[in-house]
Amino acid sequence: MSSRAPGKRIRKSPATRRAEIVAKAADIALSEGLEAITLRRIGEELDVRPGLVSHYFPSAEELVAEAFGTAATGELDALLPVAAPQGPATERLAAFLARTSGPAWNDISRLWINARHLRRYRPALRARLVDQETAWRGRLAGLLADGVARGEFRTREEPPVVASQILVVLDGLGADGGAGADELPRPVARMAVTWAERELGLEYGALGP
Numbered sequence: 001m002s003s004r005a006p007g008k009r010i011r012k013s014p015a016t017r018r019a020e021i022v023a024k025a026a027d028i029a030l031s032e033g034l035e036a037i038t039l040r041r042i043g044e045e046l047d048v049r050p051g052l053v054s055h056y057f058p059s060a061e062e063l064v065a066e067a068f069g070t071a072a073t074g075e076l077d078a079l080l081p082v083a084a085p086q087g088p089a090t091e092r093l094a095a096f097l098a099r100t101s102g103p104a105w106n107d108i109s110r111l112w113i114n115a116r117h118l119r120r121y122r123p124a125l126r127a128r129l130v131d132q133e134t135a136w137r138g139r140l141a142g143l144l145a146d147g148v149a150r151g152e153f154r155t156r157e158e159p160p161v162v163a164s165q166i167l168v169v170l171d172g173l174g175a176d177g178g179a180g181a182d183e184l185p186r187p188v189a190r191m192a193v194t195w196a197e198r199e200l201g202l203e204y205g206a207l208g209p
Contacts, residue, residue, distance in 0.1 A: 018056045020046060025067035026074070030107045033114050034064050034125070065124035068115050072132040075108045080139040089147030093200075094207045096143070097193050100170055109174030137163050147200065154201030162199050169195050 012020070024045050025037050039060055043050040057063040079096050086092075099105065119126035141163035147153035155162050169192040187194070193207045 014056075017052075021053055021056055021063070022066050022070050025063050026071040029064075029067045029114075030071055030111055034068060034111070034118055035114075037064050037067055039063070061122055061124050064118075064122065065128040068111065068125060069128045069132060071108065071111055073135070076132075076136055076139060080143060082139075085143070085146050089143055089150055089152050090202070090206060092143055093147065093196065096140070097196065098208055100192070101189075105174065109171075112171070112174075136167060140166065144200070152200075155199060157199070162196075165199065166192055166196050 021042055024042055028036050028041070028045070037060060039050045039053045039057065042063070043053045046053075053063075057066070079099055080092075115125060115129050119129050137160060141160040144153060144155070144159035144162055148155060148159060157165075173188070173192060190208075194204070196202075197204055197207050
């Protein structure tokens with residue numbers, strides 16, 4: 001009777017292993033919430049000992065903060081890429097606003113709500129949340145400033161202020177973490193777009209239907 005030897009584990013570089021741990025934690029954060037992240041859970045998901053996970057993240061709090069930062073940064077890079085601006089600022093802003101709806105956006109909205117709730121007693125997460133808020137506001141403000149420089153936008157307030165206003169409206173629309181645009185009255189679903197058009201001196205409809 002033959003027996004099969006257990007499969008040989010592949011030894012991964014520290015950087016690869018750490019990235020794998022963070023990516024898995026970010027996936028869990030988006031689908032189940034930050035509270036679902038534990039060192040044991042990540043070990044089980046990756047089929048490694050919890051001790052290996054704790055080698056990279058001595059406490060779950062550090063991993064939770066890193067998972068949130070990774071998920072939020074990934075979403076930001078998809079919505080507002082770091083690459084050099086290409087095309088009219090109006091088109092880029094319209095694309096950004098169009099993508100801030102649907103199931104994928106609901107997931108990230110829930111994650112932000114989750115993080116803001118937990119930050120009261122998780123210092124590492126609170127610090128990462130501040131970093132992410134600054135990054136999102138800065139990236140959007142950069143797009144708006146580019147539009148002003150091109151003569152596409154005319155703002156009464158500085159671009160960082162307008163960016164903050166748009167993000168606050170988007171946060172409000174995503175507050176329930178699940179309502180889709182088709183479930184809201186049209187003026188409500190379009191609130192962020194309408195606000196942006198008004199604050200940027202654009203005609204109604206310039207940023208989308």
